[in-house]
Amino acid sequence: MGLGLLASRALRSTRAFSPLNPRNVRTIVSTPELRKPEAAAAVAQPEADLPKRTPVAGARVHLPNPEDAIEVFVDGYPVKIPKGMTVLQACELAGVDIPRFCYHSRLSIAGNCRMCLVEVEKSPKPVASCAMPALPGMKIKTDTPLAKKAREGVMEFLLMNHPLDCPICDQGGECDLQDQSMAFGSDRGRFTEMKRSVVDKNLGPLVKTVMTRCIQCTRCVRFATEVAGVQDLGMLGRGSGEEIGTYVEKLMTSELSGNVIDICPVGALTSKPFAFKARNWELKGTETIDVTDAVGSNIRIDSRGPEVMRILPRLNEDINEEWISDKTRFCYDGLKRQRLNDPMIRGVDGRFKAVSWHDALAVVAEAMHQIKPEEIVGVAGKLSDAESMMALKDFLNRMGSNNVWCEGNGVHTNADLRSSYLLNSSISGLENADVFLLVGTQ
Numbered sequence: 001m002g003l004g005l006l007a008s009r010a011l012r013s014t015r016a017f018s019p020l021n022p023r024n025v026r027t028i029v030s031t032p033e034l035r036k037p038e039a040a041a042a043v044a045q046p047e048a049d050l051p052k053r054t055p056v057a058g059a060r061v062h063l064p065n066p067e068d069a070i071e072v073f074v075d076g077y078p079v080k081i082p083k084g085m086t087v088l089q090a091c092e093l094a095g096v097d098i099p100r101f102c103y104h105s106r107l108s109i110a111g112n113c114r115m116c117l118v119e120v121e122k123s124p125k126p127v128a129s130c131a132m133p134a135l136p137g138m139k140i141k142t143d144t145p146l147a148k149k150a151r152e153g154v155m156e157f158l159l160m161n162h163p164l165d166c167p168i169c170d171q172g173g174e175c176d177l178q179d180q181s182m183a184f185g186s187d188r189g190r191f192t193e194m195k196r197s198v199v200d201k202n203l204g205p206l207v208k209t210v211m212t213r214c215i216q217c218t219r220c221v222r223f224a225t226e227v228a229g230v231q232d233l234g235m236l237g238r239g240s241g242e243e244i245g246t247y248v249e250k251l252m253t254s255e256l257s258g259n260v261i262d263i264c265p266v267g268a269l270t271s272k273p274f275a276f277k278a279r280n281w282e283l284k285g286t287e288t289i290d291v292t293d294a295v296g297s298n299i300r301i302d303s304r305g306p307e308v309m310r311i312l313p314r315l316n317e318d319i320n321e322e323w324i325s326d327k328t329r330f331c332y333d334g335l336k337r338q339r340l341n342d343p344m345i346r347g348v349d350g351r352f353k354a355v356s357w358h359d360a361l362a363v364v365a366e367a368m369h370q371i372k373p374e375e376i377v378g379v380a381g382k383l384s385d386a387e388s389m390m391a392l393k394d395f396l397n398r399m400g401s402n403n404v405w406c407e408g409n410g411v412h413t414n415a416d417l418r419s420s421y422l423l424n425s426s427i428s429g430l431e432n433a434d435v436f437l438l439v440g441t442q
Contacts, residue, residue: 055094056092061080063080069081070082070083070134071136072137072139073138073140074142084133086109086131086132087134087138091142098129100113102130102217104223104263106321107222107223107263110217112216114154117129117151120138120140121139159181160195161195162212162213169270170208170274170275171270173280177265198214199211200212202251204253206252209268209269210268210270215268219260219263221233221234223260223263224254232257233245255325255327258271258324258326259324262313262322277310278309285302286301286302287299288300290328292328293328296319297320298316299311299312299313299324301332308332311324311328311331317428335383373401375401378404380407
C-alpha cells in the first residue's frame with residue numbers, strides 16, 4: 001500500500017513538470033527587446049486595417065483642433081469626431097444611414113419622432129441618436145434585434161393614423177415614410193379603431209395641405225421660426241389631437257414658404273402648382289443656376305419632354321445652402337400658364353384673333369417690305385436664351401438691320417479692372433464681415 005502511494009505521487013509530480021504540458025513552457029524574451037521596446041514595436045506586424053467606409057451623403061466633419069476629437073465605435077468601426085457631435089452624426093460619418101423623420105441637419109433638434117433609436121452599450125434601453133451626444137469610447141450598435149424592434153414599434157404608431165394615400169399622393173416615390181415603412185413596417189395592423197382625420201389648412205396659393213398625413217415631426221414649424229424668421233406655423237393641441245397649422249388661420253407670407261414642401265418627410269405639405277401633374281420617376285433632372293435673382297442659387301429643373309414641371313434646390317454651402325425663394329421655385333408656373341401659344345392678328349373690329357403661323361408670317365412680311373431696313377428693331381426679353389437671341393440677330397442682319405434692344409441693359413463695366421466685375425466679397429464671406437453698408441434700401 002505504501003509503495004503504491006509513493007509510485008502514484010512520483011507519477012503525478014512527473015506529469016506536473018512534464019515539458020509537454022504547454023502551461024510549463026517558458027517564454028524567453030531577448031534582452032535587446034527589453035532595452036529598446038520601440039524597436040520591438042517596429043518589428044511587430046501591424047494589425048489588419050478595417051475596410052474604409054464612405055460617409056452618408058452630406059455627412060462631413062471638420063476638426064479644427066485634433067486634440068478635441070473623440071473616438072467612438074459604430075458597429076465595431078472606429079470613428080473620430082469632434083466633441084459635441086450627436087450619435088446620429090457619428091453614424092453618418094461611419095457610413096451608416098440612420099432612419100429619421102424629425103431630424104434635419106440645418107434645424108434644431110426636436111427628438112419627437114423616435115425613429116432614430118439605436119442601442120448603446122451599457123444603456124438600459126435604446127436611445128434617440130439625434131439628441132444623444134457622443135461620448136469618448138461609446139460603443140454604438142445600429143443593426144441589433146433590439147434597435148430593429150424599437151423602430152418597428154415606432155413605425156406601427158406612425159402608421160396607426162396615417163391614411164393609405166400612396167397611389168394618389170404627390171409625395172409617392174420620394175416619401176421618407178414610404179421608404180422606412182418598407183424597411184420597418186408590417187404587412188398588417190393591430191389598430192381596429194377609426195383612423196384620425198384632420199381638417200386641411202389653407203396656407204396660400206403655393207403650398208397644398210393634406211394634414212391627415214402629418215406625423216407631427218415639426219420640421220415645417222422649426223423652419224418657419226429658425227430659417228424663414230416668421231411665426232406662421234405652430235403646434236396646436238396635445239396627445240393624439242395634435243395638429244400643425246396657423247394660430248389665427250392666416251396664410252404663409254414668407255418668401256421662403258415653398259421650402260416646407262422639400263423638408264416635409266410625408267405628403268402633408270406638397271406643391272399646389274405641381275399637384276397631380278407628374279410622378280418623380282417620369283421626370284428628368286437638369287442641374288443649372290437660377291437667373292431670376294442676383295444670388296445665382298443652385299437649382300435642378302425637372303422636366304418631362306420639353307415641358308418644365310417643377311424646380312427644386314441643389315445643395316451649395318457657399319450660396320443658397322439648400323433653400324430657394326418662392327420666386328425661383330414657381331417662376332416657371334407664371335411663364336407656362338396664361339401665355340400666348342398661338343399667333344394673333346388684329347381684325348377689322350380691332351380685336352385680336354388667333355390665326356395660323358402661315359397667315360401671321362405673311363402679315364409680318366408684308367409690313368416689313370413697307371419700311372426701311374434701318375427702321376427694323378429686334379426686342380429681346382431678359383429671360384431669352386443665347387441661342388434665340390443669336391437667331392434674332394442673324395435674322396435682322398439678313399434684313400439689313402443691326403438694331404437689337406435687350407431688356408435690362410445695365411451700365412457697361414470696365415473689364416480692365418478686376419474689381420469692376422467682382423463683388424466685394426462672396427456670399428459665404430459675409431459671415432466674417434465686421435461692417436455692412438447698405439445703399440438704396442428701404
